[in-house]
Amino acid sequence: MxxxxxxxxxxxxxxxxxxxxxxxxxxxxxxxxxxxxxxxxxxxxxxxxxxxxxxxxxxxxxxxxxxxxxxxxxxxxxxxxxxHRAEAYSATRQPVSFTLPDAAPWTERTFMGYRRADGQVGTRNYWLVLPLVFCENRNVERMKEALEEELGYGSEGNSYRQHVRKLLQQKKAANSATASAKETSAARVFPNVDGIRFLTHQGGCGGTRQDAQALCGLLAGYIHHPNVAGATVLSLGCQNAEIRMLMDELRARDPQMTKPVLVFDQQKSGRDSTLMGSALDATFAALEEANSATRSAAPLSALTVGLKCGGSDGFSGISANPALGYLSDLLVQLGSKTLLSEFPELHGVEQELINRCVTDEVAQRFYDLMHAYSARAKAVHSGFDMNPSPGNIQDGLITDAIKSAGAARKGGVSPVRDVIDFPQYATTPGLNLLCTPGNDVECVTAQSGAGANLVLFTTGLGTPTGNPVAPVVKISTNSQLADRMADIIDFDAGGIITGEKTIAECASELLEFCIGVANGERLTKAEQLGQYDFIPWKRGVSL
The missing domain is CATH 2.30.130.110 (Archaeosine Trna-guanine Transglycosylase; Chain: A, domain 4)
Incomplete structure (x- = not known):
């Protein structure tokens, strides 16, 4: 047989x-x-x-x-x-032993990245445009329509395209003033800027002051992100998420304030056209400066990698997730940071992770965050046991503990060096536990806000999830999915199930693939599709 x-x-x-x-x-x-x-x-x-x-x-x-x-x-x-049933756990660490894979073959490997003044290294070079409050979403969208098409990044245009076209013609004075829009935007005007990313959200006012603080922390993480050269920020002027609050959060991450942050207040500007004209002028000038960045060799220790699974199936914990765990174990030995998140999907493996924490303080922090999160869910008559989706259940993940046991494989067997809460920024090399929901977009949004310059996302059912600033590599748990949804899957780990590949072989191939993505030699399928999802977690109950 x-x-x-x-x-x-x-x-x-x-x-x-x-x-x-x-x-x-x-x-x-x-x-x-x-x-x-x-x-x-x-x-x-x-x-x-x-x-x-x-x-x-x-x-x-x-x-x-x-x-x-x-x-x-x-x-x-x-x-x-x-x-569902899971074992009880305590904050007390028990002795644990583990064997890490040999990372020696990778010690001299590098990737070509963008070195930032604060010492971080980006895998992409983006400019951000974001609102402090939902009232400014319309203006962010109009900047997007105006800038993207005229500067060669693609999009539909609007009336402000004429403003950007005038700036462009001034830059290219040698070109005919009658050049068509098509001719003007045939190629990128700023070839070393990989894109302009426009974030919109439904927060910034109303809600609680804690919501505003968390939003400003998240946005500060995106501005501080190694893949970001700088940012244009639009403010109405009277919202809870104040400019002062954003700048305090940014200084907490970057005390020297090494990146340009252009802030425009609509109530101070007066007319809408004044706000938009000033924002476009300053952003265009900043893009010229951002375009001076070039790639150079950087060690793999400069990578911060988000570990994520979504649309999981009964093979997730057998193929793709263990491959990510093996890759994570390689990277942390090289000095990289990896982020294991999705706290509702770590329910049932808490003691195993607590045992791997490097200090009692780190273990206690994880214990406290898990208990607080669970209590919030129970307070609204929900619970971690309700996490599995209909698709998860249909494909064999019938309890949250089964799902969690497989999801935790993404973290390998390395020691847990730090535990951080949303929306904190990761600064400790090694495996970090980051408190987020299991929700695909909320989690990836948070991982990028914590500094992930690359996200590895396993899926057994398929999902198009992407991110505005971090390339998201989609890894299938089975080859049938990779064939059926080839336009969203980047890498197939199904060979582990068929016995054609070992976990170690698959992880090594995946790491090579990731270096190509980090170099900018490969665009992920999410990037090719323009899938740039951004949903801030409001710290309510989201599983």
């Missing part, structure tokens, strides 16, 4: 079906075998022993569910007979 199912840990009492298993057939797992008593869909779980109500389900060697209805040996584990 061919091996058609997998036991993830010798302590597990379930198998994962690697392909559909028909009732009455036999399956082999390692050196053992068993019979199937009912049809088991691919990615779902089959009981290895007779299970009675109250028994626990174990995967990855940990408790991931509780049996509610009898399950015979060889029977399907599903929402009909299992509910």
């Amino acid at each position: 061919a091996e058609t199912a997998l036991q993830l840990d010798s302590r597990d009492n379930v198998l994962v079906a690697l392909q559909p298993l028909a009732a009455g057939t036999g399956v082999r797992f390692g050196a053992a075998s068993t019979s199937v008593t009912e049809d088991i869909p691919a990615k779902h779980k089959m009981a290895l022993e007779d299970l009675a109500p109250g028994d626990v389900i174990r995967m990855y060697g940990m408790v991931v569910g509780e049996v509610t209805q009898p399950i015979p040996r060889g029977g399907l584990v599903s929402t009909r007979n299992v509910r």
Whole structure:
């Protein structure tokens, strides 16, 4: 019999079906075998022993569910007979041992990045345009329409395109004043500026003062981001998210204020046309300066990598997520920073992560954040157990603990060097735990705000998620997805499932791919599609 199912840990009492298993057939797992008593869909779980109500389900060697209805040996584990259950945890660290992969082959590798005055290194060179309050979204959108098409970044135009065209003609005085818009914008005017990114949001006023503070912290993280050369900020003038608040948050991240930040207040400007004209003039001049940046060699330690999964399936914790974990273990040994987030999807693996924390203080911080987050969810009659989506459940992730056990594989086995809360900025080399929701866009938005200059995003069902400032590399857990949604998938980890590749081989290939992305030699599929999602987390209950 061919091996058609997998036991993830010798302590597990379930198998994962690697392909559909028909009732009455036999399956082999390692050196053992068993019979199937009912049809088991691919990615779902089959009981290895007779299970009675109250028994626990174990995967990855940990408790991931509780049996509610009898399950015979060889029977399907599903929402009909299992509910969420996770092991209790404490802030006390227990001794733990782990073996890290050999990072020696990568110690001399570099990538070509943009060196910033504060010592960070970008994988892209962007200019940001953002509002402090939703009242300015319209003006940000009009700047986008005016600037992008005229400067060769593509977009529909509006009346302010004439203003930018005049600036452009002044820059290119040798060109005919009658040159058509098409001729003027045929190529990028600022070839070393990879793009202008325009952020809009629904915050900045109303809500709570804490919302405003968090928004300003997040926006400051984006301005301070290594992939950003500087920013144009539009303010109405009377909102909760004050200019002063933004600047305080920016100084906390960059005390020397090394980047240009152009601020325009509509209430002080008077006429709308005055605000827009001044903002366009100053932004155009700043783009000329940003265009002087060039790429140079930088060590891999200059990478900060967000680790994310979304649209997960029953193979996520077996193929793509462990490959990310292996890659993370390589990078942190080289001095890089990696960010493991999605706290609702770490429920059930808390003790394992606490045991890996380097100090009691770091462990306590994680414990406190998890408890506070869980309490907020319970206060509105929800909970981490409600995290799995219908798509997750349909593809085998039937409890939050099962989902979490697989999601945590993205963090490898390295020590946890720091735990940071949203919207803090990552400064500690090594594996960091960053408090975010599991929500795809809220999480990636937060990871980029914490300094991720590259995000690795695994998916088993498919998602187009991207980010305005950080390239998002989409990694499929199975080859069928990579074939079916080739326009959004960058890298296929499905060879791990078929046995064509080991986790180590896949991780090494993925790291090579990432270096190409960091160099600017490759654009991710999200970049090619113009998928630039941005949703600030308001620190409410989002799973």
